[in-house]
Structure formats: C-alpha cells, structure tokens
Amino acid sequence: MTAAPTPLDHDFYCAEILRQTDALRSHLDGADLRTPVPTCPDWTLGQLAVHVGGAHRWIAEIVRTKSTAAVPQERVPAFEGPEKDEPEALDAWLGEGAALCADVLRTAGADQAAWSWTGDATAGFWARRMTHETVVHRADAALTVGAEYVLAPEVAADTIDEWLEIVTYVQAARLAPAAAELRGPGRSIHLHATDTPGAEWLIELGEDGVSWRRAHEKATVALRGPLTDVLSVFYRRLPADSPRVEVLGDAALLDFWLERASFG
Numbered sequence: 001m002t003a004a005p006t007p008l009d010h011d012f013y014c015a016e017i018l019r020q021t022d023a024l025r026s027h028l029d030g031a032d033l034r035t036p037v038p039t040c041p042d043w044t045l046g047q048l049a050v051h052v053g054g055a056h057r058w059i060a061e062i063v064r065t066k067s068t069a070a071v072p073q074e075r076v077p078a079f080e081g082p083e084k085d086e087p088e089a090l091d092a093w094l095g096e097g098a099a100l101c102a103d104v105l106r107t108a109g110a111d112q113a114a115w116s117w118t119g120d121a122t123a124g125f126w127a128r129r130m131t132h133e134t135v136v137h138r139a140d141a142a143l144t145v146g147a148e149y150v151l152a153p154e155v156a157a158d159t160i161d162e163w164l165e166i167v168t169y170v171q172a173a174r175l176a177p178a179a180a181e182l183r184g185p186g187r188s189i190h191l192h193a194t195d196t197p198g199a200e201w202l203i204e205l206g207e208d209g210v211s212w213r214r215a216h217e218k219a220t221v222a223l224r225g226p227l228t229d230v231l232s233v234f235y236r237r238l239p240a241d242s243p244r245v246e247v248l249g250d251a252a253l254l255d256f257w258l259e260r261a262s263f264g
Contacts, residue, residue: 008158010110013127014102016155017056020134021098024052025091027141033087039140039237046090048144050081052137053094056101059130063114063123064104070115101130118169132159139237149228153196156227160191160201160234164212167261171209178260182210187253190219191234193227203257221249236262 008016033046040048054073061067061076073079078097082089108114110124118125135155142149151159171179184205193199202215223230225245232238233245240247240254247254 008128008154010124010127011106013124013131014106016131017102017105017127017134018098020131020138021052021056021094024049024134024138024141025094027138027145027147028087028091028094031141031145033090035144037140037144039143040137045141045144048137048140049090049094052134053081053090053097054079055133056097056130059126060097060101060104063108063112063126066113067115068113070117098134105130117175118166119173128158128162131155132162135159136235136237139232139235143237149232151228151231153193153199153227156231157193157196157199159231163234163261164201164203164210168210168212170263176263178263179210181260182257183207186220187250188217188219188221189254189257190217190222191230192216192222192224193230194224196227199227199230205257219249221247221251221253223247223254233258 028045028049031045033044033049035045037043037045037048043051057079058071058073058076061071065071078093082093105123105127108123110122110127112123113121114123114126115121116125135151136159139149167179167182170176171182174180182205185207187205189203191201198214200214200216201212202217202219203210203212223233223240223245229238229242229244233240233242236258238244240251240258
C-alpha cells in the first residue's frame with residue numbers, strides 16, 4: 001500500500017485559487033474568446049471564463065453571508081461577467097473574482113459553516129472545491145489554445161482524491177442516477193502515476209457501491225501515465241486512448257466508469 005498523502009490546508013487552497021486563476025488568465029491572453037471549447041462543447045472560451053469567475057463570486061457570497069441555503073445567482077454581484085465586452089475587462093474581472101473568493105474564504109477560516117450540496121457545509125469544503133473547479137477548467141482552456149498543462153503533484157493528486165470523495169458521496173446520497181450503476185462485484189480500477197511516488201489509487205466497485213484507497217494493487221483495469229495526464233483522463237479532459245497514457249486490462253470498465261462518474 002502506498003503512503004498516505006499529506007493533507008493540504010485551508011490557506012494552501014485559498015492561495016491555489018489565485019495561482020490557478022492566474023494560470024487560466026495566461027491561457028486566455030491573446031486568444032480568440034469566441035473559440036469553442038472541445039471538452040465543454042456548449043461553451044466558448046469566453047463563456048468558460050465567465051463560468052469560473054461566476055463560481056468564484058457565488059461561493060464568496062455564500063461564505064461571506066454564512067448562508068444556510070444556496071444563494072440565488074441573481075443576488076451575486078457581477079455574477080454574469082464584466083460590464084464591458086472586452087478581453088481586458090474579462091481578464092480583470094476574473095482576477096478580481098478569484099481574489100474576492102480567496103479573501104472571503106481565508107477570513108472565514110476552514111470551519112465556518114456555509115451551505116453546500118454535500119455533508120460538509122463549511123468554508124473549508126468550498127476552498128478545496130473552488131481550487132479544483134479552477135484546476136479542471138484551466139485544463140479546458142489550455143487544451144483549447146494548445147498550451148502546456150502541468151500541475152504540481154500535490155494539487156493533481158488532491159484533485160483525484162476530491163473527485164473520488166464526490167463520487168462516493170453522490171452515490172451514497174443517490175444524487176445522480178448514473179452513479180448508482182457504479183457497482184460490482186469484483187471489478188476494480190487502478191490509477192498509477194508513473195512520475196510521482198505514492199500517487200496510486202485502487203477503486204473498487206462492490207455490491208454496496210464505490211470504495212477507494214491509495215494503494216498499489218492489481219485491478220481489473222489499470223490506467224498508467226504521468227500524473228497530470230492520468231488526472232486529465234479521469235476528468236475526461238483527455239481520451240483514454242491517448243498515447244500519453246496506457247490502459248492495461250479491461251478498457252471497457254474504465255470507459256464504463258468515465259461515462260457514469262462525469263456528473264457535476
């Protein structure tokens with residue numbers, strides 16, 4: 001079994017929201033914001049940016065007001081994007097939203113109560129969630145413009161951890177019909193990052209649902225490759241048949257997982 005990861009703390013997540021947003025802004029710099037995003041086919045680059053910036057502002061409002069329910073988006077200041085339809089205005093709006101989100105979360109502290117759609121209704125949940133929301137949508141932008149997409153190992157590994165936690169929660173809470181199909185018996189998936197010691201996961205689809213742990217064990221199917229690429233496949237930002245990764249064993253099981261764990 002691999003060693004347990006070192007948890008990332010609240011201040012790290014608050015700072016990472018800013019780092020990831022700055023990287024996203026760099027991908028958008030000079031790009032045609034009307035370009036469709038292949039991994040989010042309903043959006044252009046500009047719409048992708050507005051989605052991320054709107055999410056930052058929405059969560060800031062939930063945490064700032066210590067809301068016990070979801071705040072209607074129409075009550076969130078500047079949620080719909082910048083007033084001017086110009087790249088410079090969008091860039092500034094993105095930066096301002098990320099700074100607002102990080103500042104509100106940092107001031108609140110990890111344990112402050114704030115509504116969420118999970119059992120963890122805290123500012124700490126949202127700091128982590130907004131980090132990885134930005135991480136994954138930065139991948140969308142990077143792929144669209146042909147920019148290099150690499151993450152710090154601790155961030156990429158935590159992004160996988162968090163999504164597995166979300167999948168198991170959504171399945172247990174019966175929030176998505178597709179997640180209910182992620183069951184066994186006797187089927188398992190091994191994720192193996194070839195460039196990061198300890199970045200391995202075993203996902204088991206049992207009769208009672210999904211369970212997972214950090215481990216190096218044989219499985220029905222294995223997905224191997226650099227950590228950022230494994231993450232990209234896992235989040236469906238890179239196809240499983242990409243030459244950047246290797247699939248060993250029952251590839252149909254991996255496809256089955258990817259199709260049913262892509263809610264959100």
